[in-house]
Amino acid sequence: MSTFVSAWRIRDFAPGEGASAGAAAGQGEGWIPASASGDTYRALIDAGRLADPYVGRNEAEAAWVRDREWWWHTNVEIGPDAELVFEGLDTFADIYLDGTLLGSADNMFRSWRFDAPAGAHDLAICFHPTMLKVAGGPLPVFPGFADRISHSRRTLMRKAQFGWGWDWGPDLPTVGIWKPVRIEPRTPTLRSLNFATRAIGTSAEVTIDLDLSAPAEVAVKLLDPKGKVVAEGARHGSGQLELRVPDPQLWWTADLGAQPLYTLVANIGGKTVHYRTGIRTLELDQSPDPDEPGTIFFRFVLNGIPLFAKGANWVPASSFVGAIPDRSYTDLLERAVGANFNMIRVWGGGVYEHDIFYDECNRLGLLVWQDFMFACAPYPDDNPDFVDNIRAEVAEQVARLRHHACLALWCGNNENQAIQFFADHATSTVTPLAGQFLYDELIPGILADLDPKTPYWPGSPWGGPSPNSMRGGDVHNWTVWHGIPLVPDKDAVGVSDSSPKGVAFTRYAEDFARFVSEFGIQAAPDIGTLKRWMAPEDLKLGSAGFLERIKDVADKASAMMIPVTGLPETLQDYVAFTMLTQAEGMKFAIEHYRRRKPHCSGALIWQHNDCWPCVSWSLIDYDGVAKSSWYATRRAFAPVLASFRIDGDSAELWVTNDTLAPVRDTATIALARLAGGTEWEEQVPLDVAPNSSICVWPGPVALSAEHVLTVRSAGGTFPANRALLAPVKDLALAPDPGLEVTHEQVGEGLALTLTAERYALAVHLRSDDPALRFEDNHFDLAGGEQRTILVTHSGGGEVRREAIEVSSW
Incomplete structure (x- = not known):
């Protein structure tokens, strides 16, 4: 039985002074x-020694933390024949x-084990300032990205790369014990396992790879979701077991079916360990696309069914990655499924997430695209010690995560090949990528041994004749927002264009990629979120406090808003305008x-969540308030989507059916007057095959x-x-659409019934309580239309009418 070591004390010193001050014994x-x-x-904040860096303009006031030597101390009682296990030390540490x-430890993403004598002991860890450990020596950089990398030297250490700031995150590099510490008996145990489904029919053939810490007899039982033993086997030591599971219950994504989880119970010398997993097959189809010659598919096939991947990118849910409560993971991932996601990408500049993340994805039916932790930088793969450190990291993380039913793809890095490609394009050169060995040889070699069934992708974006090519693989579309040129084939076409026309979201229509794994537009968080974290005097456009919440170039949002809403005059306008533009x-x-x-075959938005309260690309802000875009995304990701394609004076209605059943329905198409009533209306019978997308109606339409x-x-x-047939700023909307609101208490919730006399665009329900959850929001109401929306409280409390504001554009 393991014993967790949870209670510690910490103290800081000037670098090099802790040992002589008796820190190893907790003195002073x-x-x-x-x-x-x-x-x-968090410990400093709780002790009153540090103002919360998220509040006001306090971020810079925390800069001293990174430059100190931090000692963590505790007293432990260690039994006979035991070892100390540190699951995560951040980052350069002496124990x-x-x-x-x-x-010693030198990698945030590895665990560390040490033999320890029995008895009562002082246990102390000295965490060194990272800059002292990586000072001097060669530092590979990309042109245009040199300043931030040179400042942090992040690529020389195995640590969360976003810690020194990103274009959505603060400069708060962490330090300390970020994962559990435990005392573990030194007996044979199951360190990890892989669970792979080879074939599915009336029974499922599965292979279990067992990795034991020492040779021993191991007995395995597989229990179905109701706890019934359906297969069992035994062997001596590490190796494979092949089992046949009768009448398998298949694991599906949330949009296609249920998520039955089997429990694998391994008994080693009377000690049992449990793993939860699912029976499913998953492949990555890269066959030629016969209807678009010269291109290849990039689509996931689950249990024989090709998927359209719908989802977003995940960043750490707090800059303080060791202090994120489980409930935050559950809430954010449940709301991912609530937005009709079936996939989430763990981005390579953060962390390999805590176990709760993958357990919840298993439970909820979310496939996980898992990056290795390399992002937007060249890495020194010519340093043997650095490469050996990464080799151990990759092997450990693959072994740890490979059994999860949710795991869909291993990806070598975020944007490293693509940035090198665009840097070469700008300078008309061809430069070898520092780090290529990691993505082309080291990582795939380890995966071939430990997880050969899960697809591997060398980087994101990657594929086709060059990174970010529309002809194959995945694409990051940063034409919209950043103005980066598109890559239809091998070469980028045109030059960077950050003008309003160059970054307009209508340019998404030029993207004919196979799979889009990043695309997005920034928006402000809810005004209530800004009020909770900012000083009152900073709640205005252009204030220093507000600009500190925008980590990208602030003018980029203006370029996005100009063709849609026009420019705002107040902070409240900025929130509304950016939210609507993003949505x-x-x-x-x-x-x-x-x-x-x-x-x-896929669209993954950048990004799902935030690590702090800021202006960013997120769909849900740091306080958990869903932006307008979350609701727009939920509707656009609905299992069946009806959408218009407008081209000049003609329109097409398309129906996209992601379900496994045909859609037989009638669509009512109408040209509605914003002032009220309709010009014409047409009924269109629908018969759309499963898992398909077709045009069901063409017709004329005039811009208006x-x-x-x-x-x-x-x-x-x-x-x-x-x-919409004109930009939002030009629409002839009535100043007052005549919204009427009635309410009725429904248990602890509140049912709001809304009616509009005239067309109401983007009806918005909001509250200063971030825990309120709206059944729907940011929707349109036609003249005479009525909708009832249920409002609940995430904590189960009563919802009061006076807590809710109702408005429209």
Whole structure:
């Protein structure tokens, strides 16, 4: 039985001074309590020694933390024949037992084990400032990215790369014990396993790879979701077991079916360990696309069914990665499924996530695209010690995560090949990528041994004749927002263009990629979130405090808003304008990509969540308030989507059916007057095959500031949708659409019934309580239309009418 070591004390010193001050024995004054797993910043905040860096303009006031030497100390009682296990030390650390150096650590993403004598001991860890450990020596950089990498030297250490700031994150590099510490008996145990489904029929053939810490007899039982033993086997030592499971219950993504989880119980010398897993097959189809010659598919096939991957990119849910509560993971991932996601990508600049993340993805039916932790930089693969460190990291993380049913893809890095490609394009040179050995040889070699069934991809984006090519693989579309040129074939076409026209979200229509794994538009968080974290005097456009919340170039948002909403005059306008622009942009992009099914087989938005309260690309802000784009995304990712494609004076209605059943329904298409009433209406019978996307109606339409083209389902098969026929800023909307709101208490929840006299665009329900959850939001109401929305509290509390504001554009 393992014993967790959770209660610690911490103290800081000038570099090199802790040992002589008796820190290894916990001597002296000034120690403050901390927990493991935990975070040094959080401990300092709780002790009153540090103002919360998320509040006001406090980020810069925390800069001293990274330059100090941090000691963590505790007292432990160690039994006979035991070892100390450190699951995560961040990052350069020396471990002392009774003042004697036990060992050292130099990788945040590895665990560390040390033999320890029985008895009562002082246990201490000295964490060194990272810059002192990587100072001097060669530092590979990309042109245009040199400043930030040169400042942090992050590529020379195995540590969360976003810690020194990103274009959405603060400069708060962490330090300390970020994963559990435990005392573990030194007996044979199951260190990891792989669970692979070879074939599925009336029974499932599965292979279990067992990795034992020492040779021993191991007995394995597989229990079905109800706890019944359905297969068992035994062997001596590490190796494979092949089992046959009768009447298998298959694991599916949330949109296609249930998520039955089997429990694998391994008994080694009377000690049992449990793993939860699922029976499913998954392949990555890269066959030629016969309808678009010269291109290849990039689509995931689950249990024989080709998928359209719908989802977003995940960044750490806090800069303080060791102090994220489980409930945050559960809430964010449940809301991913609530937005009709079936995939989430763990981005390579963060961390290999805590176990709760993957357990929840298994439970909820979310496939995981898993990056290795390399991002937007060249890495020194010519340093043998650095490469050996990465080799151990990759082997450990693959062994740890490979059994999860949710694991869909291993990816070598984020954007490293692509940035090198664009740097070479700009300078008309060809430069070898520092780090290529890792992605082309080291990682695939380890995967071939430990997880040969899970697909591997060398980087994101990658594929086709060059990185970011539309002809194959995956694409990051940063034409919209950053103005980066598209790559239709081998070469980038044109030059970077950050003008309003160059970054307009309508340019998503030029993207004919196979799979889009990043695309997005920034928006402000809810005004209530800004008020909770910012000083009152900073709640205005252009204030220093507000600009500190924008880590990318602030003017980029202006270029996005100009053609859509125009420019804001107040902070409240900025929140509304950026939210609407982001929502309209995500709607436009997703509809375009989904209409192209199967030629395009995935759309992963940048990004799902935030690590702190800021202006970013997220769909859900740091306080958990869903932006307008979350609701727009949920509708655009609905299992069945009806969407318009407008081209000049003609329109097409497409129906995209991601379900495994045909869609038989009637669509009502109408040209509605914003002032009220309709110009015309047409009924279109639908018969759409499973897992397909087709045009069901073409017709003429004139661009107009006084009309909107709408579609509704007679049978409720798909959410109502519309196409605006002019920019939002030009629409002839009534200043007052005549919104009427009534309410009724429904248990602890509140049912709001809304009616509009005239067309109401982007009806917005909001509250200063971030825990309120709205059944729907940011929707349109036509004149005379009525909708009832249920409002609940995530903590189960009562919802009061006076806590909710109702408005429209």
